[in-house]
Amino acid sequence: xxxxxxxxxxxxxxxxxxxxxxxxxxxxxxxxxxxxxxxxxxxxxxxxxxxxxxxxxxxxxxxxxxxxxxxxxxxxxxxxxxxxxxxxxxxxxxxxxxxxxxxxxxxxxxxxxxxxxxxxxxxxxxxxxxxxxxxxxxxxxxxxxxxxxxxxxxxxxxxxxxxxxxxxxxxxxxxxxxxxxxxxxx
Amino acid sequence: xxxxxxxxxxxxxxxxxxxxxxxxxxxxxxxxxxxxxxxxxxxxxxxxxxxxxxxxxxxxxxxxxxxxxxxxxxxxxxxxxxxxxxxxxxxxxxxxxxxxxxxxxxxxxxxxxxxxxxxxxxxxxxxxxxxxxxxxxxxxxxxxxxxxxxxxxxxxxxxxxxxxxxxxxxxxxxxxxxxxxxxxxxxxxxxxxxxxxxxxxxxxxxxxxxxxxxxxxxxxxxxxxxxxxxxxxxxxxxxxxxxxxxxxxxxxxxxxxxxxxxxxxxxxxxxxxxxxxxxxxxxxxxxxxxxxxxxxxxxxxxxxxxxxxxxxxxxxxxxxxxxxxxxxxxxxxxxxxxxxxxxxxxxxxxxxxxxxxxxxxxxxxxxxxxxxxxxxxxxxxxxxxx
Numbered sequence: 001x002x003x004x005x006x007x008x009x010x011x012x013x014x015x016x017x018x019x020x021x022x023x024x025x026x027x028x029x030x031x032x033x034x035x036x037x038x039x040x041x042x043x044x045x046x047x048x049x050x051x052x053x054x055x056x057x058x059x060x061x062x063x064x065x066x067x068x069x070x071x072x073x074x075x076x077x078x079x080x081x082x083x084x085x086x087x088x089x090x091x092x093x094x095x096x097x098x099x100x101x102x103x104x105x106x107x108x109x110x111x112x113x114x115x116x117x118x119x120x121x122x123x124x125x126x127x128x129x130x131x132x133x134x135x136x137x138x139x140x141x142x143x144x145x146x147x148x149x150x151x152x153x154x155x156x157x158x159x160x161x162x163x164x165x166x167x168x169x170x171x172x173x174x175x176x177x178x179x180x181x182x183x184x185x186x
Numbered sequence: 187x188x189x190x191x192x193x194x195x196x197x198x199x200x201x202x203x204x205x206x207x208x209x210x211x212x213x214x215x216x217x218x219x220x221x222x223x224x225x226x227x228x229x230x231x232x233x234x235x236x237x238x239x240x241x242x243x244x245x246x247x248x249x250x251x252x253x254x255x256x257x258x259x260x261x262x263x264x265x266x267x268x269x270x271x272x273x274x275x276x277x278x279x280x281x282x283x284x285x286x287x288x289x290x291x292x293x294x295x296x297x298x299x300x301x302x303x304x305x306x307x308x309x310x311x312x313x314x315x316x317x318x319x320x321x322x323x324x325x326x327x328x329x330x331x332x333x334x335x336x337x338x339x340x341x342x343x344x345x346x347x348x349x350x351x352x353x354x355x356x357x358x359x360x361x362x363x364x365x366x367x368x369x370x371x372x373x374x375x376x377x378x379x380x381x382x383x384x385x386x387x388x389x390x391x392x393x394x395x396x397x398x399x400x401x402x403x404x405x406x407x408x409x410x411x412x413x414x415x416x417x418x419x420x421x422x423x424x425x426x427x428x429x430x431x432x433x434x435x436x437x438x439x440x441x442x443x444x445x446x447x448x449x450x451x452x453x454x455x456x457x458x459x460x461x462x463x464x465x466x467x468x469x470x471x472x473x474x475x476x477x478x479x480x481x482x483x484x485x486x487x488x489x490x491x492x493x494x495x496x497x498x499x500x501x502x503x504x505x506x507x508x509x510x511x512x513x514x515x516x517x518x519x520x521x522x523x524x525x526x527x528x529x530x531x532x533x534x535x536x537x538x539x540x541x542x543x544x545x546x547x548x549x550x551x552x553x554x555x556x557x558x559x560x561x562x563x564x565x566x567x568x569x570x571x572x
Contacts, residue, residue, distance in 0.1 A: 137393070137406065166399040167408060171428030172418065173392035176362045179514055183367045183494065183562060184305055184418055 041119030042152060043131050043139070049153025050118070062118065062126075069128040070116035073142065074101045077110040077130060086111060091135040115151065117141040187226045187292040189531055194220045195322060206373070207315045209366040218311065219565040220319055224536070224552055226571040230292060231330045231550075237296040237466045238286050238540035238547035244464070245301060246545070248456045249275065249447045260472070261452040262490055262518040267424045270432060270443035279442035280344055281544070282375075282415065283309070283337070285551075287560070288538045289526035295465040297526045298457070299537065300488070303448035304441050305417050307367060308566060309333070310374040312541060312551030316568035327570035330550040334378065336543035341382030343544070344413075344440075353412035354438065356385040358405060361417035363390035368417050375415060391418050396431050403428070403435050415440040420449070421491055451488045451521045469524040481524035484508065488523060489515035495561035500525060509558045528558065535560075536567070 044050040050063035079098060080086035086095035086109040094112045098105035101113070115131040119141065129141040139146040154177075176184055195201050198220055202210050210218040226234075252258060253275055258268045284303040290296035313333035320329045341357075348354050357379050361368040376386045387405055394411070395404040403411040414437055416423070423429055432443075447453060454470035458477075461467060469480040477485065482503060489497035496513025497520075508525075528535035531554040541549045553564040 167395040167397045167404055169395045170392055171396055171431070172360075172394050172423060172426050173362060173390070174426050175422035176391070176418070183307060183365060184362055184422075 040121070041117050041127075041141070041146075043115050043117050043141070043146070045115045045151060045153030050116075053152060066118045066126075066128040067116055070113065070130040071101070073128070074110060074113060074130050075105075076142065077101075077113075077132070078143075079108040079110055081108055083109045085109075089134055090132065094133075094135075115153070117146070187224055187230055187290075187529065189222055189224050189529075189536070191222050192220070192323070195319070201318070201322070202315055205314055205318055207310065207370070209370050210315075212367075215563075217565055218315060219554070219567050220323075222531070222567055223323075224567065224569040225327075226330075226569060228328070228571055231571045234288065234290065234296055234538065234540055234550065235330065235547045237288065238542060239545075241286050241298050241301070241466050242284075242542050242545060242547070244457055244461055244466075245303075245448050245453065248453060248460060249444055251460060252447050252456060253444075257456070258447075260456075261447060261450045263446055263450070266429055266433075267421065267443075267446060270420075270424065271446050273433065274439075274443040279438060279444065280440075281442055281445060282340060282344075282440045283544075284441070284445070284448065284542045285309075285539045286542065288540060289468075289528050290538050291527055291529040293527075296538070297468045298454070298466055299468075299523075299526070300451060301448045301453060302539070303445045305419055305449070306539075306541075307371045307417070308539065308551050308553065309541070310370050311566045312539070312549055313337070313374065316551070316566075319568045320570055324570050324572075327572045329568075329570055330540075331548075333541055333543065333549035336546065336548035337375070337378040338381045340544045341379045341384060345383060353410055355383070356387070356409070356412060358387050358389055358411045358414040359417075360389050360391045360394060360414060363392075372415075372417055379415075391416065394428070396428050396435075401431070401434050403431070403437050411435075411437050413438045413440070419491075419493070420446045451490050451492070451523075452519075454488075454523050455521050468526050471522055472519075474522045477522055477524055483527065484525040486523045486525050487520050489513070489520055490518045491515050495555075495559040498559050500558050511559050511561060531567070 047063060047067045050067065051060060054060045054063055080095070083095055090111040095109045096112055098108045098110045101110065111132040113130040114133045117129045117131050119127045119129065121127060132140045134140070199210060202218060207218065210216060252261065253272055258264065258271060263271060283306065284301060285306040286301050287299040288296040289299050313331065317329060317331055320327060345355060359372050359376050361372045363369060372388060376388060379386050389405050393406055395406070395408065397404045397408065400410070405411055416439060420443055423432070455472050457467055458470040469477040471477045474485060484501045484503045486501070487499045492498060492513060492515040495511050497511070497515040499510040500508040502508045528537060534554050534556045535558055536552050536554045537560045539551045539553060540547050541551070550569065552567050552569050553560055554567050555561060555564045
């Protein structure tokens with residue numbers, strides 16, 4: 001995560017404060033500043049999924065630290081003044097009052113944290129981000145879009161797309177994922 | 187038929203990758219093997235082709251009989267699944283392809299082991315990879331392989347009479363993602379469909395949407411899925427959340443739901459009952475005792491819905507277990523089949539998979555196993571005939 005993209009997010013927040021109406025009509029998530037490839041990090045659905053993979057105490061510590069920092073960074077999550085505008089982007093039921101995740105968060109709305117990313121910038125440097133999924137199924141780590149993300153602990157199947165437009169998804173495929181088949185063919 | 191050793195092409199991995207074969211090796215062990223090949227006579231190939239066509243014809247008669255005689259419960263097909271089978275058969279929903287697996291060692295008639303009629307794979311290997319191998323290694327020889335022409339022709343027929351703006355000219359293709367092997371098969375079929383003039387969209391089976399206002403299945407762009415090729419078992423689809431929507435959705439599926447009868451191993455007992463002592467069939471029944479007298483080499487117990495060799499037990503004539511593979515299947519019941527001699531491939535065995543495109547045999551792929559049961563650890567080995 002570069003500091004540049006954080007600044008963009010904060011700027012977007014300021015813009016919203018002054019141009020509320022325009023921002024509320026904005027149906028797109030904050031424009032991602034960079035693309036993170038799926039190989040640059042791992043996305044965990046929850047702390048348990050991360051802990052389940054932890055091979056030693058160091059890894060356990062990393063999981064806890066990553067999770068906590070992701071929660072802390074919810075302060076930087078894109079903010080929407082109205083729940084409806086947030087849900088236009090992330091889908092009904094997928095936005096929460098900012099005050100429920102950020103201390104003194106105020107009355108705005110932020111997307112639900114679907115997971116967290118344990119990213120690797122190379123050279124042993126790591127970064128941690130909360131992960132959002134928009135109604136189209138695109139995955140964001142902070143303000144960056146993640147290409148080909150590999151989720152541990154189950155990827156939410158574009159939950160939002162489901163309800164916002166009377167389309168439900170994820171109704172096929174559960175048998176294969178339950179069996180972890182090598183191929184369904186014969 | 188005879189199996190010969192040969193020198194693999196130098197850099198064979200690069201050769202097969204150049205034609206888009208990216209699942210030639212699994213867990214560091216090559217799945218595609220070209221250090222050996224099978225050579226057949228033209229007469230043997232003619233016999234295999236005729237056997238597969240005859241088997242398919244009998245199978246289609248069996249589907250009609252099972253539905254007409256209300257025998258679906260014997261196949262474990264009840265409720266929603268039974269409705270979909272009956273509806274699709276009554277509508278005469280077209281089918282695309284299937285693969286009959288044959289026991290054949292060149293000495294007697296080929297015998298049907300099972301029909302992979304719903305979700306067959308190894309198509310790309312049979313159609314393309316072994317063809318390129320032959321062209322390089324044995325350009326003068328022939329190969330039982332008109333798969334690509336036949337597939338394109340079949341897709342063309344599926345478009346006949348459909349107006350150009352009709353959504354049924356748009357084919358969605360779906361499988362479990364990520365899965366290199368299944369996606370490879372899917373992409374190959376997509377290429378053939380495109381050649382035939384279809385518009386296509388690939389979609390992860392888990393991404394398929396249900397639009398409850400329009401009562402239609404939709405893709406990620408919320409376009410209606412009018413026709414879908416699915417590399418995903420029917421018996422799973424009907425049990426999953428969207429299963430109950432299939433009937434009202436009006437999507438035309440490839441393979442159609444009536445293929446649930448052919449991909450179910452109860453078919454083997456049905457065929458033996460309809461065509462007892464047919465040359466291309468092995469004795470088979472739901473009751474082990476019923477075929478004991480006709481099974482001098484022992485019997486094989488197969489789960490009705492088993493896949494990739496799972497839940498198969500092979501018994502010797504004295505009742506001891508020759509080989510067994512466990513798995514997640516079998517709750518739906520078992521069928522018993524007389525044991526057939528398989529072609530010997532080194533220390534293992536080979537099974538011949540003859541492809542049916544539409545209603546015509548159109549090619550063959552050979553898979554070898556280290557043991558007696560062909561599983562997902564098997565290897566694909568090319569063939570020629572001359």
